[in-house]
Amino acid sequence: MELDSKVPGGPIAEKWDRHRFELKLVNPANKRKFRVLVVGSGLAGASASASLAELGYDVDCFCFQDSSRRAHSIAAQGGINAAKNYQNDGDSVHRLFYDTVKGGDYRSREANVYRLAQVSVDIIDQCVAQGVPFAREYGGHLANRSFGGAQVSRTFYARGATGQQLLLGAYGALNRQVKAGKVRMHPRTEMLDVVLVDGHARGLVTRDLVTGRLERWAGDAVVLATGGYGNVFFLSTNAVGCNVTATWRAHKRGACFANPCFTQIHPTCIPVAGEHQSKLTLMSESLRNDGRIWVPKQKGDARPPSQIPEGERDYYLERMYPSFGNLSPRDISSRAAKKVCDEGRGVGPGGLGVYLDFKDAIARLGRDVIEQRYGNLFEMYERITGEDPYAVPMRIFPASHYTMGGLWVDYNLMSTVPGLHVIGEANFSDHGANRLGASALMQGLADGYFVLPYTIGHYFASHPRQAVSTDDAAFAETEARVRAQQDRLLGIQGRRSPMSFHKELGKLVWDDCGMSRNRAGLERALARIPALRDEFWSDLKVTGSGQEFNQCLERAGRVADFMEFAELMVRDALNREESCGAHYREEHVMPDGEARRDDENFCYVAAWRHKGDGEPAELVKEPLSFENVKLATRSYK
Amino acid sequence: MKLTLHIWRQKGPSDPGRMVPYVLDDVSEHSSFLEMLDQLNEELITKGEDPVAFDSDCREGICGTCSVVIDGRPHGPWKATTACQLHMRQYHDGDEIWVEPWRAKAFPVVKDLVVDRSAFDRIQQAGGYVSVNTGSAPDANALPIGKETADLAFDAAHCIGCGACVAACKNASAMLFVSAKVGQLALLPQGQPERQRRVLAMVEQMDREGFGNCTNQYECEAACPKQIPVDFIRSMNRDWLGSALWSRP
Numbered sequence: 074m075e076l077d078s079k080v081p082g083g084p085i086a087e088k089w090d091r092h093r094f095e096l097k098l099v100n101p102a103n104k105r106k107f108r109v110l111v112v113g114s115g116l117a118g119a120s121a122s123a124s125l126a127e128l129g130y131d132v133d134c135f136c137f138q139d140s141s142r143r144a145h146s147i148a149a150q151g152g153i154n155a156a157k158n159y160q161n162d163g164d165s166v167h168r169l170f171y172d173t174v175k176g177g178d179y180r181s182r183e184a185n186v187y188r189l190a191q192v193s194v195d196i197i198d199q200c201v202a203q204g205v206p207f208a209r210e211y212g213g214h215l216a217n218r219s220f221g222g223a224q225v226s227r228t229f230y231a232r233g234a235t236g237q238q239l240l241l242g243a244y245g246a247l248n249r250q251v252k253a254g255k256v257r258m259h260p261r262t263e264m265l266d267v268v269l270v271d272g273h274a275r276g277l278v279t280r281d282l283v284t285g286r287l288e289r290w291a292g293d294a295v296v297l298a299t300g301g302y303g304n305v306f307f308l309s310t311n312a313v314g315c316n317v318t319a320t321w322r323a324h325k326r327g328a329c330f331a332n333p334c335f336t337q338i339h340p341t342c343i344p345v346a347g348e349h350q351s352k353l354t355l356m357s358e359s360l361r362n363d364g365r366i367w368v369p370k371q372k373g374d375a376r377p378p379s380q381i382p383e384g385e386r387d388y389y390l391e392r393m394y395p396s397f398g399n400l401s402p403r404d405i406s407s408r409a410a411k412k413v414c415d416e417g418r419g420v421g422p423g424g425l426g427v428y429l430d431f432k433d434a435i436a437r438l439g440r441d442v443i444e445q446r447y448g449n450l451f452e453m454y455e456r457i458t459g460e461d462p463y464a465v466p467m468r469i470f471p472a473s474h475y476t477m478g479g480l481w482v483d484y485n486l487m488s489t490v491p492g493l494h495v496i497g498e499a500n501f502s503d504h505g506a507n508r509l510g511a512s513a514l515m516q517g518l519a520d521g522y523f524v525l526p527y528t529i530g531h532y533f534a535s536h537p538r539q540a541v542s543t544d545d546a547a548f549a550e551t552e553a554r555v556r557a558q559q560d561r562l563l564g565i566q567g568r569r570s571p572m573s574f575h576k577e578l579g580k581l582v583w584d585d586c587g588m589s590r591n592r593a594g595l596e597r598a599l600a601r602i603p604a605l606r607d608e609f610w611s612d613l614k615v616t617g618s619g620q621e622f623n624q625c626l627e628r629a630g631r632v633a634d635f636m637e638f639a640e641l642m643v644r645d646a647l648n649r650e651e652s653c654g655a656h657y658r659e660e661h662v663m664p665d666g667e668a669r670r671d672d673e674n675f676c677y678v679a680a681w682r683h684k685g686d687g688e689p690a691e692l693v694k695e696p697l698s699f700e701n702v703k704l705a706t707r708s709y710k
Numbered sequence: 711m712k713l714t715l716h717i718w719r720q721k722g723p724s725d726p727g728r729m730v731p732y733v734l735d736d737v738s739e740h741s742s743f744l745e746m747l748d749q750l751n752e753e754l755i756t757k758g759e760d761p762v763a764f765d766s767d768c769r770e771g772i773c774g775t776c777s778v779v780i781d782g783r784p785h786g787p788w789k790a791t792t793a794c795q796l797h798m799r800q801y802h803d804g805d806e807i808w809v810e811p812w813r814a815k816a817f818p819v820v821k822d823l824v825v826d827r828s829a830f831d832r833i834q835q836a837g838g839y840v841s842v843n844t845g846s847a848p849d850a851n852a853l854p855i856g857k858e859t860a861d862l863a864f865d866a867a868h869c870i871g872c873g874a875c876v877a878a879c880k881n882a883s884a885m886l887f888v889s890a891k892v893g894q895l896a897l898l899p900q901g902q903p904e905r906q907r908r909v910l911a912m913v914e915q916m917d918r919e920g921f922g923n924c925t926n927q928y929e930c931e932a933a934c935p936k937q938i939p940v941d942f943i944r945s946m947n948r949d950w951l952g953s954a955l956w957s958r959p
Contacts, residue, residue, distance in 0.1 A: 124844040139765060140831050142871055143773040159851060195845070202847035204840045204900045206863040213854025231864060237772055238867060245839030252835045260828065283820055312767040346740035351748055352769045453771075456791060457742075459799050522844045570755040572748070616760055622722075622821045624763055625755060 076329070076680055076695040079483040080184040085701050086166075089188045092484070096527055097534035104129030107533050108292040110277050111135070112264045112319050114247065115144035116240055116514060117497025118298030120521030123246035126255035128526055133290060134247070134256055135279060137263045137314060137627075142244045145300060145312040146517060149236025150357050151220065152228035153514040155193040160217050164225040166190045173512060174702045176222040176402075177477070177505020178654035178670060180332070182678070183701055184484060189503050192523040193515050197229055199522055203242040207231050220510040221358060221402055228511045233357060233449055239514055243521070262288075263627065264319045265555045267295055267326050267493060268547050274326075274493035275541045278552050280559075282627060285620040287552055287559075289543035294492045294529055297323060298521070301476035301498040303336065305635050305642065306587070307579020309473035310342060310355045316631040317638045320480050320499050328488040329680035329693060331481035331501035333638070334646035337508055337655050338588050339474035340406035343457055344426040353472040354457060356429075356450055358510060361399045363434035363443065364467070366390050366410075368427050372417040378428055378466050389413055394710055402707075404507055404655045404668075407471035411588045414470075421468045430466035471588060475513060477504040477655065478645075481680040481695070485528035486520060489682070491536075494529060496520035501678065506654025559619050562629045567612030571629040574609045578632070578639060581605065586643045591659040595647040599640065606636040641681055641690055648692060651675045672704050711737050711803040715750065717762055718810040723818050729808070739799040743786060744769060744776060746798055747809075764823040769794040771935060774870030777877070778823050779810040784874035784933045792872065792935045812873050814882035816920040827873050829919035830887065836915035837908040838891040840900045859897055866894040868936045878933035881922030886930040888916050889946035890938050896949055906953035913950055 081092040099107065107130050111122045114136040122134040138144060156169040169190040174181060197215070201207065207229050208216040217226040231238040250256040261282040268276035274295040279288050299319035303309040324330045341360060342353045367386045374381065390409055391398045401409070410427050413419065420426050435443050440463060444451070451462045458468070479501040480488050486502075487494050497517040504512065542548075581601055585594035609632070617623040652661045652668035653675070661669045678695040713734045720727030734753070737746050744766050751761035767775040771792040778793050780786035786796045801807065809823065817825040855863075869890035876884050892909050895901030901908070924943060931940045 120844075127843045138767060138773075138775065139827060140871065142831075142834075143767055143775050145768060145773070148768045148770060148772050157850070195847075197850045198847040199842075199844060201850040201853070202840065202842045202900060204863075204867075204895050204898050206860050206867050206894065206898070207850075209855055209857045209860040211857045213856050214851050231867075234772065234868060237870075238864070241867065245834070246842075246844070248831070248835040249839045249841060252837075258831070260831075310770075312773060313769055314767045347738050349738050349741040349745045349749055351742075351745050354770050453795075456788070456795055457797065459740075459797065526844070568756065570752050572752060614755055614758070616755055616758060622763060622824065625751075625761055 074682060074693050076481065076489070076693055077483060078182060078695060079485055080182070081484070085184060085187045088184050089191055093527055096531040099530045099533050101129055105131055106538070107131065107294070108133065109294050109296060109529065110290055110292040111296040111298060112277070113144065113298035113300065113497070113499070114141035115146035115298060115300060115497060116243055116517030117499070117521045118144065118296070119240065119243035119247045120518050121296055121298060121496055121525050122256050123243060123250050124522050124526045125529070126250035126253070132250070132256040133259065133292065135259045135262045135264055135277070137261065137282060139260055141247060141258055141260060142241065144240065145315055146240045146514070147237045148312065149514055150233045150355065151359070152218065152230035152235045152511040153196070153239065154220070154227050154511045155197045155229060155515065156190050156227060157194055157197060159215060160226045162225045164227050168225065169193060169227065171702055172223050173503065173509060174505070175707065176507055176509040178507050178707060179505065179672070179676070179699060179702070179704050180335070180653055180697065181503055181505030182697060183699060186503050188524065189516060189519050192519045195523055196515065196518045200239055200242050203245055205231065205238045205242040221400070222509040236514060239518065243518070264299070265630070266322050266551050268551045269326055269490065270541050270545060270547045273491045273536070276543065276548060278548070278555050283622050285618070285623060287555060289548045289552060291541045291543045291548070293538065294494060294532060296494045296496060296525065297480065297499050298497045299499045301479065302638060303473040303476050305579065305639050306473040306583045307575050308345060308350060308353050308583070310339060310353050311473070313352055316634065318631050318634045320495070321634040321638050323480060323488070323490065323493060325683050327490045327683065328493055328495070329481040329682050330478070330641060331678050331680045332478035332645065333642040333681070334586070334649060334656050335477035335506050335654065336473060337403065337475040337477060338407045338471045340403055340410060340471045341429065341469045342472035343454065344421055344468050344470035346422060346458070354453070355472070355474065356454060356467070356469060358403070360429060360447060360450060363446065364399065364429040364431050365433060366399050366427055366429055368413045368418040368420060370418070374418070378420070378430070387413070387418070396710060404657070407588050408657060410471055426468035426470045428466035429469045431462065432466070435463065475508055477501065477506060477508055481678065485531065486525055487528070487532060492532060494525060496525055506656055558633070559626065559630070562613065562626065562633065563615050563619060565611065565613045565615070567614050569612050570614055571625060571632045574605070574613065575628070575632045575635065578602070578605060578635060582639050582642070586646050589657045589659055590646050592647065595643050598643045599647070602636070602640045602643065609633065609636055644690065645679055645681065648679060649675055670706070711739065711798070711801065713737055713801065714806040716806065716808045717822070719762070719822055720819050722821060727819065737798055741798050742769070742794060743780065743796040743798065744794050762823065763821040766794055771795045772870060774872035777812050777825060777827070777873060779812065779877055781808050784812065784877040785935055790935055790937050812877035814876045814921070816882065816884070817873060817876065829921070830871050830873065830884070832919065833884070833888060833912055833915045834891065837904065837911035840895065841904060853899055855898060863894045863897040866890045866897070866938060866942055869938055870936060872935065874933040874935060875930035876921065878929040879922065880927065880929070881925060883924045883930070884916050884921040885924040885943045885946070886934065886938060886940065888912050889942035892946045892949060893942035896945065905949070906957050909946060909949045909953050910957060
């Protein structure tokens with residue numbers, strides 16, 4: 074199998090324009106005849122559904138939440154990047170492109186990233202026109218702030234709730250089309266499989282989460298906007314409902330899964346407090362501007378922080394990375410925290426935490442200034458931990474936050490299954506091996522507002538339209554398969570809950586395929602995951618039936634998919650014998666412990682093709698070429 | 711700690727429902743309220759009993775999914791806090807806690823603590839947006855908006871659509887929710903062209919959904935996890951009156 078990225082020719086700055094001209098169009102009067110099935114209603118799904126409906130397509134949009142407004146994009150805090158150069162500080166499309174390719178440690182596709190930077194400016198215009206209340210200066214113009222990995226101020230924000238405001242903007246656009254009768258919204262509906270007719274994605278099988286009814290939907294194309302798989306670790310900053318089910322089941326129908334081992338671990342999250350914990354909460358990276366990170370020099374030092382004298386503290390980031398210090402990039406800061414905790418110098422319950430201390434900043438600037446800058450974050454921290462961060466240093470620890478990997482897509486955002494398009498975090502696209510802050514929102518909206526609406530028309534215009542009916546054999550067959558899996562889950566009647574299996578899987582993957590990986594650990598995980606999966610299928614307990622509102626069954630189905638997906642992720646990490654971005658292989662490091670990338674052997678996208686249950690997936694490579702950004706080693710010393 | 715929970719159990723919309731007591735041992739003071747419910751459900755599943763259905767997703771106070779009334783108060787006793795951010799250190803060994811769903815005619819119970827809030831979506835669909843197609847926007851800085859105005863619009867826009875305002879109101883009024891969206895767009899220049907038709911359409915839909923009227927008790931503001939002020943209700947009333955008087959037939 075060959076992967077054709079369909080990247081157009083010509084100079085990089087002209088590719089997208091040229092491509093848009095070359096794309097075939099659908100006559101405006103014919104658009105209403107094409108039905109698009111969009112799964113997911115976050116930034117990517119809502120913006121795509123609204124924009125496609127505005128163009129005249131007939132859209133059905135599905136989400137498992139009780140309202141499309143609750144998709145997890147809503148929780149993004151920091152901001153959204155755009156190459157507006159409103160600050161006159163030398164930003165440009167080319168600079169945003171360059172920063173993103175470099176930040177991704179040279180494992181993304183140049184042409185896609187360039188297009189992302191190009192449309193970033195339109196996104197801000199669109200959102201402002203919708204009434205998104207971005208932060209403003211007194212003169213009435215938009216405010217910006219800086220984020221990691223950039224030396225210009227290009228991040229637009231709405232207090233600490235940028236994702237919420239952008240999503241509610243897209244939700245408004247979506248609602249307008251629902252009102253107009255162009256989008257039919259299906260909340261509390263979970264996609265359980267994609268239906269292929271003659272090799273093309275032509276439908277879905279879903280479960281109505283209120284009644285339990287399995288339903289069939291036929292359309293002319295399917296769009297997956299179903300987010301990332303960070304919950305494979307069980308504990309993550311993702312919402313508890315986030316899952317891999319839609320992309321995994323599409324993978325099993327033929328969509329290649331690309332770079333699953335590229336998972337971002339965010340350095341500043343509130344540490345795990347105990348076995349009861351269901352999720353982790355992010356504390357904005359901005360805190361590292363004024364907070365100093367440290368652990369005791371002495372192993373197992375159990376004294377309260379106030380009793381540890383200055384000389385017995387190790388400000389390890391300042392020591393190891395003197396020029397970037399506490400503001401070192403995410404992957405590097407996370408690994409450094411793990412290192413000191415592995416040495417037995419971690420703080421708090423279980424020794425899995427480091428201090429983020431504001432004592433010096435409070436002494437220098439006064440409590441008022443700190444309160445103005447971070448008041449809401451301090452409050453959130455106190456609410457969760459019961460500790461006052463003005464008096465006691467915060468405890469933080471890295472946590473799974475975002476996944477760069479996802480279903481492989483070409484330049485048109487179409488997967489290896491014709492007609493199956495994948496947008497937002499669900500695809501592997503633009504972030505390479507590490508995503509920069511404030512780029513996730515940008516990508517979700519770029520795909521949904523400004524890329525997919527053009528490229529999907531080309532797919533429609535290039536294939537003769539053939540009507541399908543939900544009565545076709547392919548639908549009956551897919552529904553039967555979904556029903557069989559559901560019956561199997563309900564029929565085991567073992568002893569353990571779905572959550573207990575999810576926790577065990579998450580811990581296993583975190584330990585052996587988390588922030589730092591090595592061959593022995595990965596091989597151990599490859600042996601243990603199938604064993605745990607067997608136990609899952611023989612000792613699972615699911616209460617109730619399939620014909621009712623049943624959260625236990627919902628969860629069981631998602632955990633079953635994580636059980637299979639985890640193995641592929643580990644296999645990908647084992648295959649990638651290099652360290653790049655968030656993927657750190659202990660065997661491939663510089664003498665000083667920094668990551669060693671291997672451009673000669675691993676400058677490719679690892680796309681995995683499903684070969685059948687129980688069979689190892691086949692690796693298909695898409696070579697990456699860098700013609701506009703020179704390959705170089707990242708250094709933050 | 712050991713707790714006695716009294717939880718509303720209701721199989722479906724037509725079941726009358728009842729409070730059922732549960733005793734839960736070994737609750738960590740560090741867990742959140744919803745993690746405590748997770749713990750109960752793990753015990754129930756292991757025993758083969760039907761776990762308590764409740765909604766939650768982000769568990770960091772922004773998605774607006776969680777919707778439980780705790781000891782008579784939507785989202786529980788902490789001010790400006792959703793149930794998912796309420797922590798068990800608030801409670802003591804031996805406490806009894808009563809847990810119920812949002813109660814309002816317009817929010818029918820789906821199961822146990824889960825309610826149907828689609829009425830909120832339908833109100834938003836009636837006009838809670840600016841009608842602008844993708845691609846037709848002018849440059850973002852072409853329309854300066856004063857910082858104070860933008861900040862105030864954000865205060866309204868921060869509504870998470872959880873429905874605590876309705877659950878707290880003795881009339882089950884949705885005025886705070888509706889006024890937050892009406893107020894956000896009424897403050898901004900982008901919202902002006904549709905200002906009159908928006909407020910009329912959203913209020914009409916609100917009434918159609920069966921929400922009650924506002925009698926100025928301000929319970930909504932007290933229960934709102936995002937502390938949206940009732941001032942927006944006042945300005946919406948003014949907007950509505952003006953629009954009803956002046957709008958063309």
